[in-house]
Amino acid sequence: MDKDKLEQQINMMHERICSALGDPKRILILYLLAEQGRCVNEICEALDLPQSTVSRHLRVLRERDLVLTERKGTSIHYSLADKRIIAALDLMRSILVSQWEAQADLAQSLNMFD
Numbered sequence: 001m002d003k004d005k006l007e008q009q010i011n012m013m014h015e016r017i018c019s020a021l022g023d024p025k026r027i028l029i030l031y032l033l034a035e036q037g038r039c040v041n042e043i044c045e046a047l048d049l050p051q052s053t054v055s056r057h058l059r060v061l062r063e064r065d066l067v068l069t070e071r072k073g074t075s076i077h078y079s080l081a082d083k084r085i086i087a088a089l090d091l092m093r094s095i096l097v098s099q100w101e102a103q104a105d106l107a108q109s110l111n112m113f114d
Contacts, residue, residue: 016064016065017064017066017085019064020060020061020064020066021089023057023060025047025049025053025057026057026060026061027089028047029043029047029054029057029058029061029067030061030066030067030080030085030086030089031086031089032046032047033067033078033079033080034080034083034086037070037077037078037079037080038077038078039072039075039076039077039078040054040055040058040075040076040078041075043058043078058078062078065081066080066081066082066085067079067080067081068080068081
């Protein structure tokens with residue numbers, strides 16, 4: 001393993017991807033776009049968010065190359081740039097669920113001694 005290369009990749013990943021995932025609303029937008037591409041108004045309606053908020057989040061996701069844009073008439077259509085981001089998010093959610101289950105099991109076993 002090349003430590004310098006690994007460190008460079010991790011720094012780039014943190015700067016580009018992790019920072020883009022730093023807001024739960026952006027993660028929700030990615031999940032929504034995984035179902036199908038959408039325009040801003042459709043995203044606003046689905047997530048019950050104001051247009052300015054959705055546009056701001058989409059700008060961050062676009063700047064980090066996580067979403068693609070395509071002009072369709074007068075609107076802009078957004079879609080995922082790479083569906084593997086959803087697989088990565090699902091993996092992280094799975095880890096979180098496992099942690100919750102382990103904590104619940106521990107709490108239950110501790111309650112057995114009361």
